[in-house]
Amino acid sequence: MFDLIIKNGNVVLRDGVKKVDIGIKDEKISCISEEITDDAKEVIDATGQYVMPGMIDTHVHISEPGRTEWEGFETGSKALAAGGTTSYVEMPLNALPATVNKEALDLKLEAAKTQNYVDYAFYGGLVPDNLEDLEGLSDAGVLAFKAFISNCGSDIPDDFTNVDDYTLYKGMQKLAELDQILCIHAENPDITSKLEAEFIREGKTSAMDYPDARPVIAEVEAVQKAILLAKETGCKLHLVHISTSEAVQAILKARSEGVDVTVESCPHYFSMSAEDVEEIGAYAKCQPPLRKKPVQEKLWEELLNGNIDWLTSDHSPCTEDLKLEADNLFEAWGGISGAQNNVDLMFDLAVKQRGLSVNRFVELIATTPAERFNIPNKGEISVAKDADIILVDPNQSYTVKREDLYYKNKHSAYEGRNIDCRVTKTIVRGNVVFDLEEGIVGNPIGKLITK
Numbered sequence: 522m523f524d525l526i527i528k529n530g531n532v533v534l535r536d537g538v539k540k541v542d543i544g545i546k547d548e549k550i551s552c553i554s555e556e557i558t559d560d561a562k563e564v565i566d567a568t569g570q571y572v573m574p575g576m577i578d579t580h581v582h583i584s585e586p587g588r589t590e591w592e593g594f595e596t597g598s599k600a601l602a603a604g605g606t607t608s609y610v611e612m613p614l615n616a617l618p619a620t621v622n623k624e625a626l627d628l629k630l631e632a633a634k635t636q637n638y639v640d641y642a643f644y645g646g647l648v649p650d651n652l653e654d655l656e657g658l659s660d661a662g663v664l665a666f667k668a669f670i671s672n673c674g675s676d677i678p679d680d681f682t683n684v685d686d687y688t689l690y691k692g693m694q695k696l697a698e699l700d701q702i703l704c705i706h707a708e709n710p711d712i713t714s715k716l717e718a719e720f721i722r723e724g725k726t727s728a729m730d731y732p733d734a735r736p737v738i739a740e741v742e743a744v745q746k747a748i749l750l751a752k753e754t755g756c757k758l759h760l761v762h763i764s765t766s767e768a769v770q771a772i773l774k775a776r777s778e779g780v781d782v783t784v785e786s787c788p789h790y791f792s793m794s795a796e797d798v799e800e801i802g803a804y805a806k807c808q809p810p811l812r813k814k815p816v817q818e819k820l821w822e823e824l825l826n827g828n829i830d831w832l833t834s835d836h837s838p839c840t841e842d843l844k845l846e847a848d849n850l851f852e853a854w855g856g857i858s859g860a861q862n863n864v865d866l867m868f869d870l871a872v873k874q875r876g877l878s879v880n881r882f883v884e885l886i887a888t889t890p891a892e893r894f895n896i897p898n899k900g901e902i903s904v905a906k907d908a909d910i911i912l913v914d915p916n917q918s919y920t921v922k923r924e925d926l927y928y929k930n931k932h933s934a935y936e937g938r939n940i941d942c943r944v945t946k947t948i949v950r951g952n953v954v955f956d957l958e959e960g961i962v963g964n965p966i967g968k969l970i971t972k
C-alpha cells in the first residue's frame with residue numbers, strides 16, 4: 522500500500538522522459554514502474570503533464586527576522602511552493618542581523634522552524650571581522666557560504682557588508698579547510714559605485730543607462746579576482762546571478778584549468794532586458810543589471826550550450842515604496858521578487874521557445890544544485906530519493922496577476938505577463954503543498970536541511 526501514486530505522467534528521469542507511474546511511501550519514492558496497480562491512499566493523474574523533481578532554489582532572500590515587512594518564511598515559502606520549488610537555500614543577507622555568526626543563525630532557525638511549506642537550508646556569510654565565526658556556522662550545518670565582492674550599500678550596524686581583499690583571501694583559506702563552498706556576488710564595487718555616482722550627477726538615470734553604470738567588465742573583473750583567489754587557496758567557488766557571457770567564459774576557462782568553480786544565472790536575465798525595464802520600471806531593477814538585448818542574447822547562447830550550471834530565483838523582495846518612491850531607477854531597491862515564477866517561465870522560454878531539452882532543464886533547476894550542494898536525497902526522480910515532485914503542464918497558459926502572488930509584498934516584474942506553461946502541483950516528501958485549484962494545501966511541513 523502506497524501513500525501516493527502519481528500515474529500516467531511524462532516522468533523526467535535521468536536518462537530520458539518516460540511514461541511511468543511513481544509510488545511514494547514514507548516520504549520517499551519507493552517504486553517507479555510502467556504501471557503500478559497497488560492500492561494507495563491517494564492517486565494523482567498526471568496525464569499530459571511533465572512530472573519532474575521540484576526546483577532546488579539556492580538563492581532566496583527571506584529577510585526574517587528583522588525585515589519581516591519585506592518578506593517572511595511563511596509568505597516566501599508559499600510563493601516558492603506555488604512556483605514549483607521544493608527546497609531552497611536562504612541567503613545570509615537582508616534579515617537583521619545578517620547570518621554571519623552562530624547566534625544570528627540561531628535566530629533564523631527559530632523563526633523558520635514552524636513556517637516553511639517547503640524544505641529549507643541556510644547560508645552563512647563571510648564578512649570583514651567574522652573569520653572566527655566561520656567554523657561555528659559550518660558546524661551548525663549551513664550548506665555553503667556567501668560573500669559580496671560588490672557594494673552592499675547599507676550602513677545599518679547588523680547588516681551585511683562586502684569583503685575586503687584580506688577577508689576574501691583569509692576566508693577562502695578557512696573555507697577550504699572546512700570543505701565549504703564560497704558563493705560570490707561579483708561586481709567590482711569601485712567601478713560600479715563611482716560610475717553610478719557619475720551617472721546620477723549627469724542626470725543619466727534611465728533604464729538604458731543603468732547597465733552602463735554597472736558594465737560587463739565590472740562583473741568580469743570581480744569574477745576573475747574570485748577565481749584567482751580560489752585557485753590559490755583551493756576554496757570551492759560558486760558565482761551567483763551571472764549576467765554576461767564574458768563572465769561565463771572566464772569561469773569555463775578556470776574550470777578547464779582545474780579550479781573547482783560553478784556558475785548560476787536567474788530567469789530574469791533571460792526573460793527581461795534593459796529595454797523591458799524602460800516599460801516595467803523599478804520592479805525589474807536588480808544587481809547585476811538586466812542587460813541590453815545583444816548582451817542578453819549571448820547569455821542565452823551560454824545557457825543553451827550547457828555552460829551555465831543551474832538556475833536560481835535570487836528572490837530579493839522589498840516593500841513597494843522602495844520600488845515606487847525612489848527618485849529614479851538608480852535609487853530604487855535592487856532586487857526582483859521572483860520566487861513564484863521560475864519553473865513555468867523558464868520552461869516556456871527555454872524548452873518551448875528555444876528547444877532546450879526537458880532533461881537539461883531538470884538538471885538546471887534540480888539535479889545539479891543538489892549535487893553541488895551535496896543534498897544527496899534530493900534533485901532527482903529515482904527510487905529512495907525524497908518524493909519532492911512537481912507536475913508541470915506545458916499546455917496551460919496564464920497571466921501573472923498580483924492577487925495570485927503569495928509574497929508578503931505582492932509586486933512582480935512579471936505582473937501582466939503571459940506564461941505558456943504552468944506548475945499544477947507541488948509535492949514535498951510525498952505531501953501535496955500546492956495545488957492549482959486549491960492553492961496552498963495543509964500545514965507548513967518544511968524541514969531543515971543541513972550539511
Ligand SMILES: NC(=O)NC(NC(N)=O)C(=O)[O-]
Pocket residue numbers: 582614615706762806807808809835837855856857
Ligand atoms: N541585498 C540583496 O538582496 N541583494 C540582491 N539584489 C539583487 N540581486 O539585485 C543580490 O542578490 O545582490
Ligand SMILES: [Zn+2]
Pocket residue numbers: 706761762808809
Ligand atoms: Zn547578489
Ligand SMILES: [Zn+2]
Pocket residue numbers: 580582612835836837
Ligand atoms: Zn541575491
